[in-house]
Amino acid sequence: MSRPLAILRPPPGGAATADRVRAAGLEPLLVPLFEVVPLDWTPPDPKLFDALLLTSANAARHAGPGLAALARLPALAVGPETGLTAEHAGLRVVECGSRGVAALLARQPSNQRLLWLAGRDRIVIEHTAIRAILPVYANEAVALTADAAAQLSGSVALVHSARATRQLGAQLDAHGIPRNSVRIAAISARAADADGRGWARVAIAAEPSDAALIAVAQPLAIDP
Known part of the structure; x- marks a missing residue:
């Protein structure tokens, strides 16, 4: 059984990424870490x-x-x-x-x-x-509930920015969820390095696109 791909983007971008994940034959898990507000x-x-x-x-x-x-x-x-x-x-x-x-x-x-x-x-x-x-x-950071944070354990998190990586780490730490229970697929080296402590595995997309991000996440999802 493959690991779910945790989508941290807020809607509607998160929903679009979820559709691409399903099209790739993988399971999306929507856990937005931000809310977009106009200024x-x-x-x-x-x-x-x-x-x-x-x-x-x-x-x-x-x-x-x-x-x-x-x-x-x-x-x-x-x-x-x-x-x-x-x-x-x-x-x-x-x-x-x-x-x-x-x-x-x-x-x-x-x-x-x-x-x-x-x-x-x-x-x-x-x-x-x-x-x-x-x-x-x-992009206003969102504090996850304990239940939402618990869903991330065992997932492959798709991080679209350095800020998302840092927010993911902060929310896992706040709820006592080990970082080594989460694998990271990052859209860039900068995003991967933003908070690189303790993740189970890290992979970086070949280019900054959803398609490349999902492609690099797929082996992380299906490998034991």
Whole structure:
């Protein structure tokens, strides 16, 4: 019997990952560690920028009515899910990456003026094209119940960020669940190394995508 794949993302992204896990013939276990909430923000003058940078679907999903003031700007999306969500929100996506934000930005001219619609808690990205960062949403950490935390024992946890790895470790520790009862499949080396103490096994996806994450998690789920 295979181990369940614990999905720590909040909805609706977590539900989309669960569908991909089922399609791979594995069992999803939804245990969200965060809740996405919109932030108050004021749209800047779009004439100051050439394009929008979106590194998460949550930026388009939770930006709210202020996004309409920026809809004249083309958008760069970090991946297909982000691009599709941005289009549904009324944005015009002109480029959609597939290998992470660094690869996406490497293709941009340095004189381009990007407005990054970001989360409040985010990784540091340095590129001359990013002229301003505007937080429009936040991932608020959720404290698990004892029952929810207990479900994680014996699972393969899919971690989509360094913050998720740290929150997972904190919640297991808070409920006295040994970290060596959980295997980790991480979307990046940075996520894997964020809190690398005591996990049973750790594997890193070949690229920052759900498909690659599930692929690297599959051996962890079926191996004894």
